[in-house]
Amino acid sequence: RQILGIEGTAWNLSAAVFGEELISLHSNPYSPPNGGIHPRExxxxxxxxxxxxxxxxxxxVDLKDISGVAFSQGPGLGPCLRTVATAARSIAIALNVPLIGVNHCVAHVEIGRHTCGCDDPIVLYASGANTQVLGFLKSRYRIFGETLDIGLGNALDKFARSRGLPHPGGPLIENYAKKGSPVNLPYTVKGMDLAFSGLMSAAKDCKAPIEDVCAGFQETAFAMCVEVTERALAHSGKNEVLLVGGVGANERLREMLLVMCEERGAEFFVPEKKFIGDNGAMIAYTGKIMLEAGQTIPVENSGVNPSYRSDDVSVLWRRDTGD
Ligand code: ATP
Ligand code: FE2
Structure with a gap:
């Protein structure tokens, strides 16, 4: 059984075929000439x-071996989602195979679980548009905590842009931060939720050398993420932590999570680079396990959902845990 998966919620148009393992993966990322990502462009x-x-x-691939077409149904930028969905529907009809609508956030989690070999983790999902702490409970990925305003990646990217740096800013900030000593910036955790816009504004206004501001931004934002992840670990009784999403490429964030996990006796996992940011393999793989669980959708009922939440998905492919 082989599944074609197409991802295109935001910056990366990427397609993959997944059989027993990954068979192919090709991407063509969009880099905005200036500023952030414009949905229509x-x-x-x-x-x-x-x-x-x-x-x-x-x-x-022999087209006769393709037994389903999966696409990222949301969340994401409306015009991007519609472009990918239209293509996926046409291919599914042409090949006469089922269509599978995949939640992009859940796909980040599933490719991480599969490629890292972890079973039942608390997940820190930190990307451009999303920042959530998730865990599987009663047939769903429950959101234990999340950003109340913008995603961590967007906060980093917008701060970088305010300093005249190109998109995406995350990797550039990481490089500056390595050379700086952190300034103090506002730390906002409310219950299990986080907020990044106050931190971003304070960083924009900070007059210290850029290396020190970047270091302060990272230390503050990552400590917030680690705090919420640690509390989710404690409350849930789970003993694995999985880091996914584009910000997960950051070495300092990995190091801070690893230290927290070691202190708690939990195991820390992070997927290899090609699976951590947006990629077609995560859609193809999640499409495959959804198809095996019978979770396909009829073409006439395959509209996209720009605000599709992780906990809207009924996870029929995992055995239930918890009470
Ligand atoms: P989603 O739809 O899941 O929100 P996305 O479109 O934001 O996904 P991802 O590839 O998951 O795409 O994440 C992209 C983000 O990751 C960008 O904001 C980018 O700045 C950030 N990023 C990439 N590398 C690093 C890094 N080394 N350090 C910090 N942030 C990074
Ligand atoms: Fe993503």
Missing amino acids: AAQHHAAVLKDVVSKALLD
């Missing part, structure tokens, strides 16, 4: 490269 980019990316993913 990103969608035009996706439409322009889609045929090439999907063809490359299917190059060494």
